[in-house]
Amino acid sequence: MNRKQFIASLSIGALSAPSLLSVNSKDKVKVALPSTESWEQIQKQFKVLKNHIYMNNGTMGITPKPVLKALEEAFDTVALNGAYPSDTKLLKNRLATLVKVEPSTIAITKNVTEGINIACWGQNLKEGDEVLMTKHEHVGGCAAWLYRARIHGIKIRTFELGKTAEETFSNFKKAISPKTKVVAVPHIPCTIGQILPVKEICAEARRQTITSIIDGAHPLGMIQFSIEDIDCDYYAGCLHKWLLAPLGLGFVYIRKDKLESTNLFNVGAYSLPIFDMTAENLIAENLVQETQRYSTGTFCGPLYEAGERAIDWYEAIGPERIEKRVKELSLFTQEELEKLNNNIEILSPKEERSRGAQTAFRFRNKKADEFVAFARTAKGSFTLRHVHEAKLEGVRISTHYYNDFAQIEKLIECVKEYIKKYESPHLYH
Numbered sequence: 001m002n003r004k005q006f007i008a009s010l011s012i013g014a015l016s017a018p019s020l021l022s023v024n025s026k027d028k029v030k031v032a033l034p035s036t037e038s039w040e041q042i043q044k045q046f047k048v049l050k051n052h053i054y055m056n057n058g059t060m061g062i063t064p065k066p067v068l069k070a071l072e073e074a075f076d077t078v079a080l081n082g083a084y085p086s087d088t089k090l091l092k093n094r095l096a097t098l099v100k101v102e103p104s105t106i107a108i109t110k111n112v113t114e115g116i117n118i119a120c121w122g123q124n125l126k127e128g129d130e131v132l133m134t135k136h137e138h139v140g141g142c143a144a145w146l147y148r149a150r151i152h153g154i155k156i157r158t159f160e161l162g163k164t165a166e167e168t169f170s171n172f173k174k175a176i177s178p179k180t181k182v183v184a185v186p187h188i189p190c191t192i193g194q195i196l197p198v199k200e201i202c203a204e205a206r207r208q209t210i211t212s213i214i215d216g217a218h219p220l221g222m223i224q225f226s227i228e229d230i231d232c233d234y235y236a237g238c239l240h241k242w243l244l245a246p247l248g249l250g251f252v253y254i255r256k257d258k259l260e261s262t263n264l265f266n267v268g269a270y271s272l273p274i275f276d277m278t279a280e281n282l283i284a285e286n287l288v289q290e291t292q293r294y295s296t297g298t299f300c301g302p303l304y305e306a307g308e309r310a311i312d313w314y315e316a317i318g319p320e321r322i323e324k325r326v327k328e329l330s331l332f333t334q335e336e337l338e339k340l341n342n343n344i345e346i347l348s349p350k351e352e353r354s355r356g357a358q359t360a361f362r363f364r365n366k367k368a369d370e371f372v373a374f375a376r377t378a379k380g381s382f383t384l385r386h387v388h389e390a391k392l393e394g395v396r397i398s399t400h401y402y403n404d405f406a407q408i409e410k411l412i413e414c415v416k417e418y419i420k421k422y423e424s425p426h427l428y429h
Ligand SMILES: Cc1ncc(COP(=O)(O)O)c(C=O)c1O
Pocket: 058, 059, 110, 111, 112, 113, 114, 137, 138, 139, 140, 141, 186, 188, 189, 190, 215, 217, 218, 238, 250
């Protein structure tokens, strides 16, 4: 049964209570799935403190209650049956379908940083080789590269993000030099949330035999995309942001023809098909011929199961419906903020193809971290993110489908109050 047929089979009205549907993967945990419910009803499936408005999904997603319950049940099952988790395939297969690659090309990690490290340390680079990045990298996307610059003498160079995809792509092309060996950029940067033209970047990189590594912390669960279509060499993502899985789940994709040349530093049970410490020749004869080789020992089976349930949840609501909703919320945010543009500057692009679910802005005369602290204690008690990267001094508003338009209106009121208090022109000296 495909997703549409599956949802249709539930046959419940738009205003009915969330349907309890048993989704059994190997008869383990069950989760109540939303299908045609309204956003208000879906919103009720999230534990959020009363009088607190969470708008920082870009740092960490809030897991729906049924998925959290599934996690607890999966832990119980492990304890009750003494069942040691050994099957990584179930989650891998589901993920591979979502991002449209073969399951053999991905491995589950605990976060994006781990995937970036696998890709970064996997490259044979020598002193003077250049890696092209943006100024908007998250520490998880750039720390490994910066460290390699320190210990191996590789050179990190950056290019500016443009206001449009075309401008960004042109900046990237201009920054390429004969020494550029790798381009390592985010699909959606953590700073201002714009969707980068990664497909064009990867195609150009391939044309110039430059390895492409994409930091995909944000797209999964926010926008629909296909890694096969982007055609990068490496892609590192996570499930604990927009897919709303519990914390501690990521994945790394390695293009098939890059597997052999990608160095492996963490080697374990999932890396070797066989080992024999009684053999004459004590050596790892072979490696597993899949990206799986980058996973090592015991993993958190219940967490993997909850990851599958988060995918059930996401698919039941519908990727298309979610993408539309999150983009509508961010467009509304941007349009409301634009009305305040005497006092603030919007940092996120307006161009349709570059717009995701996040909006960043900055005050003309006030530091962003002070506003983030103000908003936390103001009426509404908002959680927002201070954007310090690229010296932007911005505020990031990161709303998911569990947020709503009324919450955004409340935030705008909070911004206005702040402006009135601290930003009014007569206060400038
Ligand atoms: C663009 C980007 N890259 C990497 C990371 C690091 O992700 P993780 O904490 O899953 O390693 C983040 C986290 O916010 C991010 O926004």
